Amino acid sequence: MKSMTVHTVIDDDMRPEPMHVRVIRLILGLLMLVGGALKVAATQAFATAVIATGLPDTLQLCAIIFIPLIEILIGAFLLFGYQTSLSVNAAIVSLLIFTTFIVLHLGSHDNCGCYGDVIQITPDRWAVYKNVAMIIALLHVQLRFRRSPYSHHNPQEVS
Secondary structure (H helix, E strand, O other): OOOOOOOOEEOOOOEEOOHHHHHHHHHHHHHHHHHHHHHHHOHHHHHHHHHOOOOOHHHHHHHHHHHHHHHHHHHHHHHHOOOHHHHHHHHHHHHHHHHHHHHHOOOOOOOOOEEEEOEOOOOOHHHHHHHHHHHHHHHHHHHHHHOOOOOOOOOOOOO
């Protein structure tokens, strides 16, 4: 009797993905996707936060339009396991930028606009801790992805 081993794979090079890495990737992808979607749905809260940065008007407009779209794209890529390495790197960079924004506005009593008006998050140390935890989780996904024992061959049926 033949038995098959089924591998869950990520990206185009067919690397197997451990279950805990998949769970982390799915949760973080969902958080990024929801965060971007809520920024689009409640643009005013996010726009107010961007305007408070004091960026030039042109950059404010670009940030208000493109940050939510990029966040949605990164979240979707992470959810579907598409271009995982690129998606994880993009998520880390975006979270570093968001964390920098939060640190620069520590103590402000305004909503940072991270999740629109739905979830009110003030720029405080807990928001920084949340982002740092997400970055560490993304680094774990990236390291597990790169160190997979199957990274140099394609999984096949095993009899």
